[in-house]
Amino acid sequence: DQQVKQNSPSLSVQEGRISILNCDYTNSMFDYFLWYKKYPAEGPTFLISISSIKDKNEDGRFTVFLNKSAKHLSLHIVPSQPGDSAVYFCAARSGNTPLVFGKGTRLSVIA
Amino acid sequence: DSGVTQTPKHLITATGQRVTLRCSPRSGDLSVYWYQQSLDQGLQFLIQYYNGEERAKGNILERFSAQQFPDLHSELNLSSLELGDSALYFCASSAGQGNEKLFFGSGTQLSVL
Numbered sequence: 381d382q383q384v385k386q387n388s389p390s391l392s393v394q395e396g397r398i399s400i401l402n403c404d405y406t407n408s409m410f411d412y413f414l415w416y417k418k419y420p421a422e423g424p425t426f427l428i429s430i431s432s433i434k435d436k437n438e439d440g441r442f443t444v445f446l447n448k449s450a451k452h453l454s455l456h457i458v459p460s461q462p463g464d465s466a467v468y469f470c471a472a473r474s475g476n477t478p479l480v481f482g483k484g485t486r487l488s489v490i491a
Numbered sequence: 492d493s494g495v496t497q498t499p500k501h502l503i504t505a506t507g508q509r510v511t512l513r514c515s516p517r518s519g520d521l522s523v524y525w526y527q528q529s530l531d532q533g534l535q536f537l538i539q540y541y542n543g544e545e546r547a548k549g550n551i552l553e554r555f556s557a558q559q560f561p562d563l564h565s566e567l568n569l570s571s572l573e574l575g576d577s578a579l580y581f582c583a584s585s586a587g588q589g590n591e592k593l594f595f596g597s598g599t600q601l602s603v604l
Contacts (some may be wrong), residue, residue, distance in 0.1 A: 384533070412591050423493060423581055423595030424534070469534065476589020478524060478547050483533035 383407045384472050386482035395491045399457040403470030403482055406451065410472040414479065415444060415455050418467045427468070428455070460489045494518065497582050497596035505604055509570040512599045516563055516584030522546065523565040524585070524593060525557055529578040540565055541588045572603045 385404045393399045401415075411432040416424035430437040430444045430453070437444050443456045457464055470482040494517035504510055516523050525537040536549035540559035551557075554572075559565045569576060579600050583593035 382533075386533075414591060416595075421597065423495070423583070423597045425493065425595070426592050429591060471534075473589075473591060478536045478539050478549065479591070479593060480536065481526075481534035483531070 382482075383410075384470055384480050384482040386468075386470055386485050388485050389483070390486040390488070392488045392490060393460045395462060395489055396459045399455075399460045399464065399487055399489070401455040401457075401468050401470075401485050401487065403453045403455075404451060405453075405472050407472070407474060407480075408451070409474040410480075411475065412473050413444070413446060413453050414471045415442075416469040416471060416481075418469065418484070424469055457487075460487075462489050462491050465489045493594040493596065495582060495584050495594050495596035497580075497599050499599060500597065501600045501602075503602045503604065504572060506572055506574060508572050508603075509568065510572065510601065512567040512569070512580055512582075512601075514565045514567070514582030514584075514596060516565070516582075517594050520584035520586050520594070521563065522585045522588060523559055523563070524583040525551075525565070525567050526581040526583065526595075527578045528581065528598075529575075534581065537567070546588060569601070574603050577601055577603045 414429040415427040418424040467484040471479040496515040521542045526534040537551040539547040557567045581598045583595045
């Protein structure tokens with residue numbers, strides 16, 4: 381049973397445009413959500429997070445939105461750059477439980 | 492560089508064999524986590540150790556075992572290997588028992604032939 385779902389395996393975006401990566405979850409007990417970014421031959425690296433008491437968190441070009449009623453979060457990257465091309469993982473946790481990850485979305489930013 | 496070291500980077504072995512994957516956490520981190528990434532799968536949580544003690548267990552097979560040593564490094568032992576065990580195995584560390592931010596190593600690519 382997949383508790384964190386990233387339904388788009390891949391996404392292509394033109395450089396300078398907005399990238400929107402989506403994530404859905406089923407466990408209503410999740411209280412903290414994170415996005416990780418992974419380049420080939422490297423481990424995932426933390427990108428941005430959001431607590432369930434907020435609906436938006438912003439860090440430079442990256443913004444995460446949380447819609448608790450829809451059990452949905454999204455990562456917006458504006459403007460997209462070729463260096464943003466990577467696999468993005470959505471993750472969530474409940475209390476101090478280990479992170480549960482989605483399958484990832486491969487973002488390609490085309491110059 | 493995350494500060495988490497995993498060895499070896501690549502491992503090729505045959506079915507039925509046993510292998511050991513090694514992980515050194517970031518300096519000062521007490522928790523070590525093991526994750527498996529198979530083809531078309533996300534990062535599947537296997538097991539967590541905190542300061543030498545097992546803290547949480549996920550979808551870890553009985554053929555797999557792990558431990559965390561007094562110097563806080565961890566080893567993941569995989570035995571009676573099957574073709575389906577071929578995957579990328581990641582180790583991650585964090586400072587506390589449930590810190591939300593994990594720091595990942597670059598992984599060990601295991602190929603079972």
